Amino acid sequence: MSSASARRPTLQDIADRTGFGRATVSMALRNHPDIRQATRDLIRQTAEAMGYRPNPMIAALMTQLRERRPGREEGRIALISRFAQSVARHRFPDTFYRPLFDAITESAAAHGYGIDEFFTGENPVSDARLSGILRARGIQGVLFFPGSDQKVPDHEYPALDWRCFATVLIGFRTTHEGLHQVASDYTWDIDHALAHVRGAGFRRIGLAVPANVDASANHAWASRFLFYQHGVRPRDRVAPLLSGHRDMDREELAAWFRKQRPEVILSAGTTVRDLLRESGVRVPQDVRIVNLVQRGEPGMAGIDPHTAEVGHAAVDLLVSLLQGNHLGQPAFPRMIAIRGHWTPGESFPEH
Structure with a gap:
């Protein structure tokens, strides 16, 4: 030769x-x-x-050069949400959506991509029409943004002409099969929280979250908590409170607390702590609270799920698909899970 x-x-x-x-x-x-x-x-x-x-060495060099020229765009990425207005302009009541959105736009810019938002919460265009708009704009990369402000809980993402796009779903809530996904590793996070609490000597540990919030975590919290309960002594078991209310109900929570008497409660956000205090329960003197999604809420201990890293990882995955021309629904969808870590706080004193 x-x-x-x-x-x-x-x-x-x-x-x-x-x-x-x-x-x-x-x-x-x-x-x-x-x-x-x-x-x-x-x-x-x-x-x-x-x-x-x-050549992988040349490809790495070119990526570095593009990242050093942040003003020059290689293309556009579609960010599709189920909100009624732009995520960029939305005033969110929690600490999840804003850092996630900021991380997405930051990572996209670092890779040389701009973001085009499509919000489908009210008066959405047809799936075929949206696919056509994306193709007309030369957009092949699609990120599905989690959450919704619609009253219909299972409001779905558009069913695009998948053959034309590389797609990544952030989170879990969809009926569309065959999409790459990036999310927090909620299974790891609750296991990590339980291990930390038990390591501190506590045995009667409860879980109190709205059922819809647990569903947004792919039911990881309830399923792992029940699995954990199966392995502890009967007298240490605390029945979980999976509230049917969209937001935790104070009377329901107070009744559950009086009946179950947990030493520690795993929750999501600050609502459980605040409602118990309104009911006369002292935190952390009477019960300690662990926030499974601790994103800087004052006075809370718990698991930092590194939401910004979820956004960065989603963009990194999508860009790799675009660079490899991997369009269409994959035969073997990838699932990238970002693990959290324990962060101390007043709601769970370390002594």
Whole structure:
């Protein structure tokens, strides 16, 4: 075999074979929307037939160069939410959505992408129409943003023409199958919290969250808590409170607390602590509270789920799919779970 035939094909070789310039070939292999779809297909097919493989060292260098030029965009990413207005302008009552959105926009910019928001909460366009809009704008990367401000709890994301897009779902709440997902590792987080609390010597541990909040965590908290309860002594078991109210009800919580008498309560946010105090229960003197989603709430101990890292990981995954031209529903969807860590606070004194 001659040295010419043994060497790896280069961008120039593909350019010579197809008649396009090196810049066009490079952009087509990176699936750049500025290159016509037919041209991209032809160049990719030619590159595959020639046995072209990108040089990983050069690819890493080019990524660094693009990150050093944050003002230059490689393309646009669609951020699709189930809210009635732009996530960027939404005033959220909790500490989840804002850091997640900021992390997404920050990571996208670092990779050279801008964000186009599509909010489908009210008067959404048809799925086919939205797919057409995305294609007309040259958008192939789609992120599904979690949450909803709609009264219908199972308000679904649009069913796009999946063949045309690389898609990543943030969170769990969807009926669409075959999507890559990125989320907090809620299973790890509650296991970590239980281990920390038991390590501090407490045995009667309770769980109090609205059922809809547990559902947004893929039922990880309730399922792991019940599994944990199965392995403890009967006298140490505390029946969980999975409230049917959208927000925790004070009377329901107070009645549960009087009956179960837990030493420690695992919860989500500050509501359980605040409602118990309104009912005359002293925190942490009478009961200690652990926040399973502790994102800087004053006075709370618990698990920091690193929400911003979820946003960063989602963008990183999507960009890798775009760079590899992995469009359509994958045969083997990936699930990336970001683990949290314990953070101390007044609601659970460490002594």
